[in-house]
Amino acid sequence: MLSISAVTKVASRNKKASVGLSILLVYVMIALFANLITDHKPSKRVARPHQEPSMEHLMGTTRMGRDVYTQFVHGTRTSLAVGFSAGFIIMALGTVLGISAGYFGGKVDEVINFFTNIALVIPQLPLLLVLAAFLGQSSPTTIALIIGFTSWAWGARVTRAQTMSLCKKEYIQSAQLMGESKLRIIMIELLPNLASIIGANFIGSIFYTVITQATIEFLGLGDPLSVSWGTMLYNAQTTSAMHVGAWWELAVPATAIAILGMALALMNFAIDEISNPKLRTFSGLRIFNKRIALLEYEKSLTQQEARA
Amino acid sequence: MRFVSRRFFFYLVAFFAAATFNFILPRMMPGDPITAMFSSGGTPLPLESLQALKETFGFIDGPLHLQYFAYIKSVFTWDLGYSIQYYPQSVNDVLNRSILWTLFLVGVSSLISFSIGSIAGIYAAWNRGGVFDTLFSPLSLVMQSMPAVIISLLFLFTFGVALDWLPTGYAYNIDLDPGWTYAYISSVFEHSLMPIITLVIVQVGGYLITIRNNMINLLGEDYIIMARAKGLSELRVMLNYGARNAILPSVTTFAMTIGVVLGGSLITEYVFNYPGLGNTLYQAIVNRDYPVIQGQLLMMTLAMLSMNFLADMAYVFLDPRLRNA
Numbered sequence: 001m002l003s004i005s006a007v008t009k010v011a012s013r014n015k016k017a018s019v020g021l022s023i024l025l026v027y028v029m030i031a032l033f034a035n036l037i038t039d040h041k042p043s044k045r046v047a048r049p050h051q052e053p054s055m056e057h058l059m060g061t062t063r064m065g066r067d068v069y070t071q072f073v074h075g076t077r078t079s080l081a082v083g084f085s086a087g088f089i090i091m092a093l094g095t096v097l098g099i100s101a102g103y104f105g106g107k108v109d110e111v112i113n114f115f116t117n118i119a120l121v122i123p124q125l126p127l128l129l130v131l132a133a134f135l136g137q138s139s140p141t142t143i144a145l146i147i148g149f150t151s152w153a154w155g156a157r158v159t160r161a162q163t164m165s166l167c168k169k170e171y172i173q174s175a176q177l178m179g180e181s182k183l184r185i186i187m188i189e190l191l192p193n194l195a196s197i198i199g200a201n202f203i204g205s206i207f208y209t210v211i212t213q214a215t216i217e218f219l220g221l222g223d224p225l226s227v228s229w230g231t232m233l234y235n236a237q238t239t240s241a242m243h244v245g246a247w248w249e250l251a252v253p254a255t256a257i258a259i260l261g262m263a264l265a266l267m268n269f270a271i272d273e274i275s276n277p278k279l280r281t282f283s284g285l286r287i288f289n290k291r292i293a294l295l296e297y298e299k300s301l302t303q304q305e306a307r308a
Numbered sequence: 309m310r311f312v313s314r315r316f317f318f319y320l321v322a323f324f325a326a327a328t329f330n331f332i333l334p335r336m337m338p339g340d341p342i343t344a345m346f347s348s349g350g351t352p353l354p355l356e357s358l359q360a361l362k363e364t365f366g367f368i369d370g371p372l373h374l375q376y377f378a379y380i381k382s383v384f385t386w387d388l389g390y391s392i393q394y395y396p397q398s399v400n401d402v403l404n405r406s407i408l409w410t411l412f413l414v415g416v417s418s419l420i421s422f423s424i425g426s427i428a429g430i431y432a433a434w435n436r437g438g439v440f441d442t443l444f445s446p447l448s449l450v451m452q453s454m455p456a457v458i459i460s461l462l463f464l465f466t467f468g469v470a471l472d473w474l475p476t477g478y479a480y481n482i483d484l485d486p487g488w489t490y491a492y493i494s495s496v497f498e499h500s501l502m503p504i505i506t507l508v509i510v511q512v513g514g515y516l517i518t519i520r521n522n523m524i525n526l527l528g529e530d531y532i533i534m535a536r537a538k539g540l541s542e543l544r545v546m547l548n549y550g551a552r553n554a555i556l557p558s559v560t561t562f563a564m565t566i567g568v569v570l571g572g573s574l575i576t577e578y579v580f581n582y583p584g585l586g587n588t589l590y591q592a593i594v595n596r597d598y599p600v601i602q603g604q605l606l607m608m609t610l611a612m613l614s615m616n617f618l619a620d621m622a623y624v625f626l627d628p629r630l631r632n633a
Contacts, residue, residue, distance in 0.1 A: 117318065118325045120564070121616060123608040125571030126589055130333070130601055133593040211455040215575055218457055219590060233457065242465050250465065254458045261453035269449055272521070 014274060020266030027260060031077040042066065042074040042227045050246045060248035063239035071227055072252050078228035079256075082144040082213050087206035089148030094155025095198050099186060101156070102163025113160070119153035128212060132221040139223045143216055147209050155201040162197050166190060196275040200268050207264040214257055229253040315620045319613045326609040331379050333605075334598050335372075388603040393595045399603040402588060407607075409479050410584035413500065414566075414573050417507035422562060424508075425515025430551045432516065433523035445520060452513030456572040460506045460579040467502060468580075475499050477581035503576045510572045511565065518561055523554035556626055563619030567612050 030037070040046060045065040046057070053060040059068035101112040131146045132138040138146070166172060167190075175185050191198075210229075216222055217230025220238070224231060232253040236242070241249040382388065388399035428448075432441040468476035480486070480495040526532065527550060535549045574586030581587065585604065592600035 114321075118322050121319075121322050121567075121609060121612045122326055122329070123567045123570050123605070123612060125567075125574055126586075126605060126608055129574075129589070129593055130605065133596075134334070207453065211457070215455065215457050215571075219575075219578065221593070233461070237461075242461075242469050247465065250461060254461060258454055258458055261455065262450050265449050265453035 014270045016266045016273070017270030020263040020270065023259060023263035024267070027076055027080060027263075030073055031080045034073045034077045038067075038070045038073050040067070040070060042071045043225075044070075046070075050241070050244065050249075053248055059252050060246065062235060062249055063241065063246070064235075068232075068248060068252050071232055072229075072256060075228045075232055075253065076256065078140050078226060079210050079213065079230070079260075082140045082147075082228070083206040083210040086144040086148040086151075086209040086213075087202055089144075090152050090155055090205035090209075091198060091202040093149070093152035094159055094201055095194070097152065097156040098159025099163050099190060099194070102160040103167060103182075103186060103190065105164075109160075112156070116153045116156045116160070119150070120157065124151065125212065125215065128216060129219065129221060132216050137223045138216065138221060140213070140226050140228060143213050143222060144209070147212055151205065151208065151212075155205065158197055158201065159194060162194055163190060166193055196271050200271050203264050203268050203271070207261055210257065210260060214253070229256055311624060312621070315617060319617050323610065323613055326613075327380065327383050327606060328376075330602055330605050330609075331376060334602065383606065388606070389599040391592075391597055391600050393592065393597040393600065399599050402600055403585070403603055403607060406583055406585045406588045409582060410570075410573055410577070410586065413503050413507060413576070413582070413584060414569050416500075417504045418511065418562070418566075418569060420504070421508050421511035422515055422558070425512045426519050426551075426555055426558065428512075429516040429519030430523055430546065430554065433520045433527065433554070434546050434550070436524060441520075444516070448513035448516040450513075451509050452517065454509065456506060456510050456575045457579070459509050460502070460576045463502045463506055464579055474502055476502075479583050499580075499582070503573075503580050503582055506576050507569065507572055511569060514561070514565065515558060518558055519554055522557055523550055526550055526554055552626075556623070559619050559622050559626065563612075563615045566615045567608075570608055570611070 043066065046067050047061045047065050049061065049063050049065045051057055051061040051065075053068075057067050057069065059072060061067055062071070097112050097116070101109040101116075127150060128146060131150070132143065135142055135146070172185065172189055175189050180189075213222075213228065214230035214233060217228060218233040218237065220234055222228075222230055222234070224234065230253075233250065236246070236249040236253070239249075241247070386400070388403075391397050391399050391402045394402055425448075428440075428444060432438075432445055435441055464476060467474045475481070475498055479499050480492060481499075484492045484495055486492060532545060532549055535545045540549075570586070573584060574589060576582070577584040577586040578590050585608070589601065589604045591597070592604065
């Protein structure tokens with residue numbers, strides 16, 4: 001499985017991965033040490049309403065006179081916590097269902113695949129909004145749970161497809177012939193080779209959750225008393241920050257979401273590149289590729305000549 | 309044709325399952341909206357009137373299986389009951405009012421994104437590592453990671469409020485009468501500009517990346533080398549040999565993303581106060597208009613199912629191997 005040293009090794013080789021991972025680490029630090037890097041509670045009124053960013057209030061203040069920087073720091077904590085926990089649920093469900101369907105096949109596959117396909121054709125966001133509204137002023141925990149348990153279908157489908165193609169490979173078939181237990185084949189032979197897909201699923205799901213949570217809360221269906229990027233957007237919108245020119249109130253959560261999205265997208269792109277070297281864009285590599293293609297072409301020509 | 313009928317059967321079953329889910333959903337939730345609506349009003353309503361009101365809106369009491377049969381019948385006859393919020397308008401009236409606007413936004417933006425994304429992706433893959441590729445592939449990655457909320461708010465603030473170039477609400481200037489006049493059409497165009505650009509930005513990066521990656525994988529194949537060795541023109545190899553096969557998986561993406569686009573459209577319509585399905589759903593959710601919510605979910609599911617079915621058909625057309633499968 002992926003260990004920390006493996007992650008750092010990969011990150012040091014791939015520029016996109018290292019940039020994405022560094023940004024993510026900064027966010028994680030902010031979330032972990034939220035209380036150390038802020039002076040007061042995010043809900044405390046500290047200044048007059050809608051103060052522009054200044055030395056005293058780095059990111060300005062809200063309509064209610066709250067410090068936007070403090071809200072951003074504590075919001076990071078909530079948004080990341082929701083993102084990581086829902087991302088983990090999605091990844092776990094997708095992996096278990098995908099491997100079961102792909103490896104066991106038959107009836108198990110039919111049942112799982114049927115529900116996966118149904119879940120894929122039900123529109124996600126409308127369903128989540130309805131659920132959030134029915135449950136009433138959803139807290140971040142509720143939002144994490146409803147996102148986690150309704151969004152596993154993509155991951156399950158991709159994992160299933162990859163498992164099926166792996167099961168056709170010789171090394172899996174030989175492991176089966178040697179009489180290795182099913183659990184061992186899944187844990188030792190399949191999982192490591194699915195790592196890139198599972199990792200991509202995890203990263204993609206974190207990002208999806210952060211956006212979706214922000215969307216649900218922005219529409220006013222979350223708990224307005226919790227502090228997260230989504231409720232910051234919601235409060236800015238309901239106090240018409242945009243129309244009175246308090247751009248910082250919207251810009252801070254929006255930028256926070258956008259940069260996190262970029263970091264996670266870079267990491268996913270890097271995973272793609274690492275598992276499929278063809279996709280890399282180094283210009284040096286391109287010449288290299290051409291040379292290899294040329295060499296192979298010449299080799300095949302000589303082989304043909306030899307055969308003739 | 310077995311493939312087609314099998315797919316059709318699956319979508320029918322899927323629709324049935326989604327409809328059943330739609331039936332269970334509000335019944336899992338505590339209380340019914342009619343009671344909630346009138347109990348908060350102050351004067352309690354006589355029990356008989358409450359019962360009559362419930363029946364009007366389709367909240368019949370009685371055994372669950374009878375409720376279910378009544379519901380399934382109403383779904384297949386597309387008789388979705390009355391809206392609570394806009395009573396006496398029916399759910400169909402409410403949906404009919406907004407569906408065209410959403411079709412307009414989603415349709416136009418999807419077509420634009422698919423075309424731009426495909427062409428740019430093919431070009432980027434063909435000149436991999438070139439200026440265009442190094443510039444636009446990471447950029448589309450960034451665009452892909454921008455949620456619709458952020459983009460639409462950014463546009464609303466920049467072009468709607470700060471610069472005041474474009475109108476910020478509704479689908480057209482309400483002083484104008486709808487019709488094929490220049491004033492009306494240009495007003496519709498102006499009002500749709502920001503929502504459509506938002507939806508294009510949300511979608512286009514995804515197409516570019518998918519097509520680029522497919523195409524790069526294909527370019528190593530023997531038949532591409534063969535086509536080049538035959539001395540075919542670069543353009544012909546790129547389009548007829550590479551692009552034709554690289555676009556194939558994107559057709560599925562096109563259908564699969566319709567759910568994401570509907571979600572994106574929902575938030576965009578909300579931000580720009582555009583009178584489409586998404587905004588209607590939002591209003592229905594806020595006002596607890598259960599019949600409209602149910603009808604909406606059902607219709608969006610139906611839209612996704614039909615898009616997926618169409619994509620399957622397109623696949624049969626584009627990939628001859630499936631015709632005999």
